[in-house]
Amino acid sequence: MKRPDLKSLDFAALWRGLTRPDVAGTDRVVPPTGFTAQLTLFSAAAMAFLAVFALALALATGRLAERWSTELAQTVTVRISAPPDQIDDQTVTVMEVLKTTPGIAQSKLLPDTDVEKLLEPWFGPDVPVEALPVPRLVEVTEAAEGFDAEALRLRLQGEAPGAVLDDHTRWREPLVSAANRLRVLGLISLLLIGATAGAMITLAAKASLAANGQVIKVLRLIGARDITIATAFVRRFTRRAAIGAAAGTVLGMGAIWLLPAADEAGAFLTGLGFQGWGWLWPLLIPLASAVIGFVATRWASLKMLREVR
Amino acid sequence: MIEMQNLSFGYSGGEPLLADMSLSLPPGSFHFLTGPSGSGKTTFLRLCYADLLPTAGKMLAFGQDVTELSRDGIAALRRRVGVVHQDTQFLDHLPVAENIAMPLIVSGEAVDMPALGDLLSWVQLTNHSRTMPPALSGGERQRAALARAVIMSPDLIIADEPTGNLDWDMSMRLLQLLVELNRSGKTVLFATHDLNMIRAAKQQVQTRVLRIAGKRLQLAGADL
Numbered sequence: 437m438k439r440p441d442l443k444s445l446d447f448a449a450l451w452r453g454l455t456r457p458d459v460a461g462t463d464r465v466v467p468p469t470g471f472t473a474q475l476t477l478f479s480a481a482a483m484a485f486l487a488v489f490a491l492a493l494a495l496a497t498g499r500l501a502e503r504w505s506t507e508l509a510q511t512v513t514v515r516i517s518a519p520p521d522q523i524d525d526q527t528v529t530v531m532e533v534l535k536t537t538p539g540i541a542q543s544k545l546l547p548d549t550d551v552e553k554l555l556e557p558w559f560g561p562d563v564p565v566e567a568l569p570v571p572r573l574v575e576v577t578e579a580a581e582g583f584d585a586e587a588l589r590l591r592l593q594g595e596a597p598g599a600v601l602d603d604h605t606r607w608r609e610p611l612v613s614a615a616n617r618l619r620v621l622g623l624i625s626l627l628l629i630g631a632t633a634g635a636m637i638t639l640a641a642k643a644s645l646a647a648n649g650q651v652i653k654v655l656r657l658i659g660a661r662d663i664t665i666a667t668a669f670v671r672r673f674t675r676r677a678a679i680g681a682a683a684g685t686v687l688g689m690g691a692i693w694l695l696p697a698a699d700e701a702g703a704f705l706t707g708l709g710f711q712g713w714g715w716l717w718p719l720l721i722p723l724a725s726a727v728i729g730f731v732a733t734r735w736a737s738l739k740m741l742r743e744v745r
Numbered sequence: 746m747i748e749m750q751n752l753s754f755g756y757s758g759g760e761p762l763l764a765d766m767s768l769s770l771p772p773g774s775f776h777f778l779t780g781p782s783g784s785g786k787t788t789f790l791r792l793c794y795a796d797l798l799p800t801a802g803k804m805l806a807f808g809q810d811v812t813e814l815s816r817d818g819i820a821a822l823r824r825r826v827g828v829v830h831q832d833t834q835f836l837d838h839l840p841v842a843e844n845i846a847m848p849l850i851v852s853g854e855a856v857d858m859p860a861l862g863d864l865l866s867w868v869q870l871t872n873h874s875r876t877m878p879p880a881l882s883g884g885e886r887q888r889a890a891l892a893r894a895v896i897m898s899p900d901l902i903i904a905d906e907p908t909g910n911l912d913w914d915m916s917m918r919l920l921q922l923l924v925e926l927n928r929s930g931k932t933v934l935f936a937t938h939d940l941n942m943i944r945a946a947k948q949q950v951q952t953r954v955l956r957i958a959g960k961r962l963q964l965a966g967a968d969l
Contacts, residue, residue: 465851467838654834657796658893659824660851661817745796745819 465655466668472644473676479636480680480729481687484721487629488688491717494622496708501615504608511604512585514543514574518598526596527572533595534576539583546573633677633725634732641673641736652744666737670730677729681722689718746770746901746932747793749962752802754785754792761800762788764960770934772900775927775950777943778936779965780957786936789957790905793934794826795819807900824852827894831906833886835878835893841865842874845892852897861896868892868922884915891922901932908942916942924949 514534518526527545534543546554551570585603592599645652655665692709710717747770755761762785770776780786791797792804795811804811806822814822835844842865846856865871868888873881881889887907894902904923908916920942927933927950937943946952956965 464839464843465836465847467836650834651836654836655847655851656820657794657823657828657834658848658851659820659822659897661820663817664851664853741816 463668463671465660465665466644466648466651466672469644469647472640472647473672475643476637476640476673476676476729477680477683479640480633480677480725481684483629483633483636484681484684484725485688485691487626487721487724488685488692488718490622490625490629491721492692492709494619494626495710495714495717497615497618497622499711501612501619504615505612512576512578513602513604514576514592515571515600515602516574516596516598517569517571517600518596520569522598523572526598527574529596530574530592530599533588533591534574537583537588537591539579539581540576541579542577544575544577546575630724630728633681634728637673637677637729638732638736641669641733642740644673645669645736645740649744652741656741656744662738662741665741666734669737670733673733674726674729678722678726681725685718685721689715746772746807747934748803748805749792749799750803750805752792752799752804754788754797754800761960763792763957763962766802766962768955768962770901770932772932773927773930775924775933775946775952776935777946777952777954778934778957779938779940779943779954781938784957785960786957787905789962790828790903790934790936793901793903794828795822824848824897825900827891827897827899827902829887829890829894829902829904829907831909833890833907835886835889837878840875840877841870841881841889844878845889845896848893848897864892864896869918883910884912884918887911887915887919888922891919895926895931899931901934902926904933904935906936906938908937908939913941917945920946921949 514530516523516526516530531543531545534540551573554573555570585601589601592601652665689710695709747768749766749768752763752766753761754763766789778786778789788797792799793806795806795814798804798812807825809818809822811819811822835841836847839847842861843850845864846861849856862871862874865874868891870885870889870892873885873889878886878889887910890907891904902923908919911919916939923933923935924946935946943952943954954965956963
């Protein structure tokens, strides 16, 4: 006896059966099953809801990592800490040094008001900053060709000993790394959600197939091909997976939309969401769910049918 | 049509239930299959529509070796064989008419509604076309099963003790339907242990009687 000839199953026929209306009523060969139908719908909706958040997390962390790694990489800061009687001279020296350093596009001494703003979250709005030994900050914008940070550091050390060059690498790198890892975690979550959805749909399909063992036996007896029987189950579960996922996606997108708008104070958390065309990404979730439902049910159907002659 | 050459069969590799059977069923013939309970009549019939495969020997159906058939090939074979069981199963969530038309539906063929009406009339189930199978009586179920078995106009009709649960009048009615099919050229293989049934059939149509005894197939009766 030959092994069951599953390769002869026609995917194109299955797809046609899935997408075209069931005029002949072949789908009706499978009795309606309330429990597995509800289980599939609920699972698909719940997984899609979670997938929307995982997607939002992946996109937001992606944006964050990109911003930190590109925008911040273009700027460095020179911090000048010197005794009050020397700080003005050292500031002038630093500005001169920066002006004459190749690869620096622009240097700007931050006004006291900006420094106050930076300190406000820690000291509150009414603290007399001018009375504190606050260092002066010079924001330096790098030119496209870049500059030699080590040479600048040595030059500043020689000409203005109170000046320290901070290229943000120390704190930027771990943040970029964290953002990138969060993005990977978001993507892994999406994969896990997809796998879980597949497992749940497979279980529901298997429960339905097991409950309809007699129906399958009768259909085989009267000459139904595996593809015909499988299609009846596949169509049903694929549609349920797509409809459930569509509902879950709409709910998830609604929940994301209701999050507070992104602002500077909220930083990362309020930026958790979709921006512009990014709102189209979640619309792929019902499609992905339908594909998962299709593959999972097809696999479960064929495995089950192999056991029935 | 059906040809067995030194065929043997045993379940799960155990002792053979059927051994060294050779048989040729010519087109248009009417054969009865008899034998005591447990002798292997149902197993023999299941071999005929490839529900089981021989463990030894050769089995040809419509010229094809059943052991060489793919799953789709087996499905195609079964569309040429109509089967009626003693405990016929239906799709209980669909009405009788749809159950009878099911072989056409799963084959992707269009259902000819007037022809379906004629078939329902032939088996006297016109009034039950919308009835759900669980609501049918034993005789009605068997007639519905026969209608489902013949709707694809199969070459071979296999009936596995279809009258086992029926009274004499209903059994005769079913036999009459099978005789009519045989007269129209269909090959019939009818398993029964009811000798009166065989005698009644012999008065209407030329039949041969096969008997399974001691694991082997024999020709029985006056036409040996």
